[in-house]
Amino acid sequence: MIIRVAAFALMCGTVAACGSRDSAAPPPGADTASRPESHAGHQTPAPDSTKDDRAAAVRIDTTPAPEPAPDGMVWVPGGTFWMGCENCGMPDALPAHLVSVDGFWMDRTPVTNREFERFVKATKYVTVAERPLNPKDYPGVPPDKLKPGSAVFKPTTGPVALDNPLQWWQYVPGTSWKHPAGPDSSLRGREDHPVVHVAFEDVSAYAAWAGRRLPTEAEFEFAARGGLDRNLYRWGNELTPGGKAVSNNWQGRFPVRDAGEDGFLGTSPVTAFPPNGFGLYDMGGNVWQWCSDWYRPDYYSTLAGAGAVTRNPAGPADSFDPQEPGAAKRVLRGGSYLCTDQYCARYLVGSRGKSEITSGASNLGFRLVRSRG
DSSP states (O other), rough: OOOOOOOOHHTOOOOOOOOOOOOOOOOOTTTGGTTOOOOTTTOOOOOHHHHHHHGGGGGEEOOSSSSSOOOOEEEOOEEEEEEEEETSGOOOOOOOOEEEEOOOOSSSSSOOOHHHHHHHHHHOOOOOOOOOOOOSSTTOOOGGOOOOEEEEEEEOOOOOOTGGGGTTEEEEEEOBBTTTSTTTTOOOOTSSOOOSSOHHHHHHHHHHHHHOOOOHHHHHHHOOOOOHHHOBBTTSSSGGGGGGOOOOOOOTTTTTOOTTTHHHHHHHHTSSSOOOOOOOOOOOSEEEEEEEEOOOTHHHHHHHOOOOOESSOOOOOSSOTSTTTTEEEEEEEEEOOOOOOBOTTTTHHHHHHEETTTBBBTTTEOOOOEOOO
């Protein structure tokens, strides 16, 4: 789960929800939905005879790419797959249901800082995290406290109860895509890391400039699976096959210390780990990625209730999250470097994330797709 930390909530010691940029709920990695059970000992799900009877419906199209690949993109063939996450303890990713998607082009990696900087230089675009806050939207908050910024993960000094994500998230004024760890940080050495601290408006503006679009949730999951059906992870059913890390996730005691056994603390270069079967990097771990769909926890039930294969689902008509009824949220996919079996196991390929649309944080990025011509 991902929702933006309220600037005034952290600066004033209050917890409230009063405006489009001030949801006082946890940001990326604060996955309360997955907390009740551990995912460390996941085994391959037991076969479901009903699904085995319909296994013939699962397929990967063999039609070749219709044209040469656009710069930085790979062809994802269409097909039919089981969408969702069974035996994961995540109700909003149930029930698993058959979905069909048409072929499309997808960015080989998440959009990097280098690429986003090129966009900003060309358009003079100013991200949501960099814009002044309007005092009218924050009644009662001193104007000197209303400074642009974003949410940054800060490890705790010791073990804490995992019931209050505000213990390890801080709203840091001066933080933005070009200052990802706070106002004194820079992009030096991070040029090929995924851009972060981008809200939905920001990624939509980039997509329009690039002539591309955000993926639907169904497209993202199909692409992330890389041709593998009903596996737990994008690479199979073991989190660390052969004892080797194949994605950027959290190791160690959360949220105290990331042991860095995968070679990284925080984000990593977008090609640091092996690609999946379609040649796509970072489809699980490193940073969460925006999708175009509105978020509703009951959406899968609606699709499954139709009793047929759903073709190219584009999400519900509106957003509703009973945990925050007034917040407009879009779906996130992929998990991040903060995901761990202790608290957030959303690196599971069929799991879902969500974010209020003005959210930005140190583990939230995006990639784009393009429909076939």
